[in-house]
Amino acid sequence: MDVRFLGGAREVGRSAILVNDSLLLDYGTKTGNPPQFPVDAPDPEAVVASHGHLDHVGSIPSLLSGDRRPPIHWTPPTRELALTLARDTLKLHGGTYDCPFTETEVKRVTQVSETHGYRETFEAAGHEVTFFNAGHIPGSAHVLVDDGETRLLYTSDFHTDDQRLVSASTARPEADAVICESTYSDVEHEPRADIEDRFAESVRTTLWEGGTVVVPAFAIGRTQELLMVCEAHDVDCYVDGMGKDVTRMLRRQSEFVRDADALKRATSSARFVDGRDGQRKRIADQNTVIVTTSGMLSGGPAMTYIPAIRANPTNKIALTGYQVEGTPGRRLLDTGRAEIDGRVMPVSAGVEWYDFSAHADRDGLRSLLSEYRDSRVLVNHGDRCEAFAGELADDGYEASAPAPGDELTV
Known part of the structure; x- marks a missing residue:
C-alpha cells in the first residue's frame, strides 16, 4: 500500500493522506493568516473523512471543482458538520484566497455524499473501509482501510477516556500499519x-x-x-x-x-x-x-x-x-x-x-499503540511528531514521522 502525506505531517492542521493514488483520507485546512491547505491538489477516486473539524474537512469542497465528482464517505454527523463549516467559511471568506471553494462546490458535496455508521464496511476506490468510534467528537472515526494486501488503521483524532458528550475509543481492529495522531504525546491530562x-x-x-x-x-x-x-x-x-x-x-x-x-x-x-x-x-x-x-x-x-x-x-x-x-x-x-x-x-x-481536551494524552496514545507493537507506526498530527516517533522506536516499535509530501510503502 502506497501512502502519501499531503498535510498534517509534523504539524497540526490541513490533514490529508492519499492512499494508492486513489483514496483520500481527509482534506483539511490549517487556520492562520493566511490559512494553509494541503501541499498538493489530488484527483482521488473517493474521499473518506474521519470527523467534522476544520483541520480535517475544511478543504473538501475544493475537490469537486470542474468536472470532478469523487464520492465522499463519512458518518452522518461528520457530513452535517463539514457542510456547516463550509458554509461558514463561505460567509466569512467567500471569493478570497482564504476560501478555496465556491458555493457551487459546497452544493455538490450534498450530491456525492455517502454516509455510514460505525462498523459498517463499505467500498471506496477499490478498498474496503470501516469506521470505528474514535471518541473525539460525535461521528468521529478511526478509519480502517484494506486494499486486499495491507490493512491500514488511520486513527485520526481520538480520546481513550469518556467525555460527557461522547464515549471513549475502544475498538482496536487488526492492522499491519497505523497512522497515529500525537497531539498530546508529551502531556498527561488531569482527571x-x-x-x-x-x-x-x-x-x-x-x-x-x-x-x-x-x-x-x-x-x-x-x-x-x-x-x-x-x-x-x-x-x-x-x-x-x-x-x-x-x-x-x-x-x-x-x-x-x-x-x-x-x-x-x-x-x-x-x-x-x-x-x-x-x-x-x-x-x-x-x-x-x-x-x-x-x-x-x-x-x-x-x-x-x-x-x-x-x-x-x-x-x-x-x-x-x-x-x-x-x-x-x-x-x-x-x-x-x-x-x-x-x-x-x-x-x-x-x-x-482548562484542559477540556478531546484528544488522548500520552498514556492514551501509548495504550492504543500497545495493541500494535508488531505493526508499522507512522506518527502525524502533532507539534513533536519526530520526537514521539523516536520514543516509540526506542521502545521497540517500527516508528517514523513522515514530512509533508513524503510518500512511502507500507
Missing part, C-alpha cells in the same frame, strides 16, 4: 472530574463576586461538552455563536452521543442568544456565564464579549481548548493582551485555561 470541579468552583466564585465569565469554546464538540458540564454543576449559562446550530444538529444525531438525555437537559438549561442589536453587550453587563465561539478568539461573538468585560478584574475569561501558536487566544495566555479586530488591548479580567 476530567477534577478539571470540571475547578472550572465550576472558579465560575461560581466569579459570579458570587459580581463578575461575568466568558468561556470561549470551539463550536463543534467543546461547546456541547461545556453546556453539559455547566448543567451538571448547576451553573446557568448563555450560549452564542456557531455552537448553537451545532448543538441543535447533534440533538438530532442522538445515536452518536453518549447520553442524549443529558445533552437535552443541558440544551434546555442554556439560554440561546439570538444576536439582536445590543443584546450581546447587555448580556456582557450581567452577572452570568457566556459560552461562545471562537475558541481561539479569532472571530465570532467572542469579539463582542471580550472587549466588553476585559477592563474589570472581577470578570474572567476561561479558555477551554488548545490555543494554536499565533492565535489571539495564545497571545492572551502568553502576554495578558488580546488582539481584537486588529487592535491589541490590555486585559485586566482574570484569564484561566
Whole structure:
C-alpha cells in the first residue's frame, strides 16, 4: 500500500493522506493568516473523512471543482458538520484566497455524499473501509482501510477516556500499519472530574463576586461538552455563536452521543442568544456565564464579549481548548493582551485555561499503540511528531514521522 502525506505531517492542521493514488483520507485546512491547505491538489477516486473539524474537512469542497465528482464517505454527523463549516467559511471568506471553494462546490458535496455508521464496511476506490468510534467528537472515526494486501488503521483524532458528550475509543481492529495522531504525546491530562470541579468552583466564585465569565469554546464538540458540564454543576449559562446550530444538529444525531438525555437537559438549561442589536453587550453587563465561539478568539461573538468585560478584574475569561501558536487566544495566555479586530488591548479580567481536551494524552496514545507493537507506526498530527516517533522506536516499535509530501510503502 502506497501512502502519501499531503498535510498534517509534523504539524497540526490541513490533514490529508492519499492512499494508492486513489483514496483520500481527509482534506483539511490549517487556520492562520493566511490559512494553509494541503501541499498538493489530488484527483482521488473517493474521499473518506474521519470527523467534522476544520483541520480535517475544511478543504473538501475544493475537490469537486470542474468536472470532478469523487464520492465522499463519512458518518452522518461528520457530513452535517463539514457542510456547516463550509458554509461558514463561505460567509466569512467567500471569493478570497482564504476560501478555496465556491458555493457551487459546497452544493455538490450534498450530491456525492455517502454516509455510514460505525462498523459498517463499505467500498471506496477499490478498498474496503470501516469506521470505528474514535471518541473525539460525535461521528468521529478511526478509519480502517484494506486494499486486499495491507490493512491500514488511520486513527485520526481520538480520546481513550469518556467525555460527557461522547464515549471513549475502544475498538482496536487488526492492522499491519497505523497512522497515529500525537497531539498530546508529551502531556498527561488531569482527571476530567477534577478539571470540571475547578472550572465550576472558579465560575461560581466569579459570579458570587459580581463578575461575568466568558468561556470561549470551539463550536463543534467543546461547546456541547461545556453546556453539559455547566448543567451538571448547576451553573446557568448563555450560549452564542456557531455552537448553537451545532448543538441543535447533534440533538438530532442522538445515536452518536453518549447520553442524549443529558445533552437535552443541558440544551434546555442554556439560554440561546439570538444576536439582536445590543443584546450581546447587555448580556456582557450581567452577572452570568457566556459560552461562545471562537475558541481561539479569532472571530465570532467572542469579539463582542471580550472587549466588553476585559477592563474589570472581577470578570474572567476561561479558555477551554488548545490555543494554536499565533492565535489571539495564545497571545492572551502568553502576554495578558488580546488582539481584537486588529487592535491589541490590555486585559485586566482574570484569564484561566482548562484542559477540556478531546484528544488522548500520552498514556492514551501509548495504550492504543500497545495493541500494535508488531505493526508499522507512522506518527502525524502533532507539534513533536519526530520526537514521539523516536520514543516509540526506542521502545521497540517500527516508528517514523513522515514530512509533508513524503510518500512511502507500507
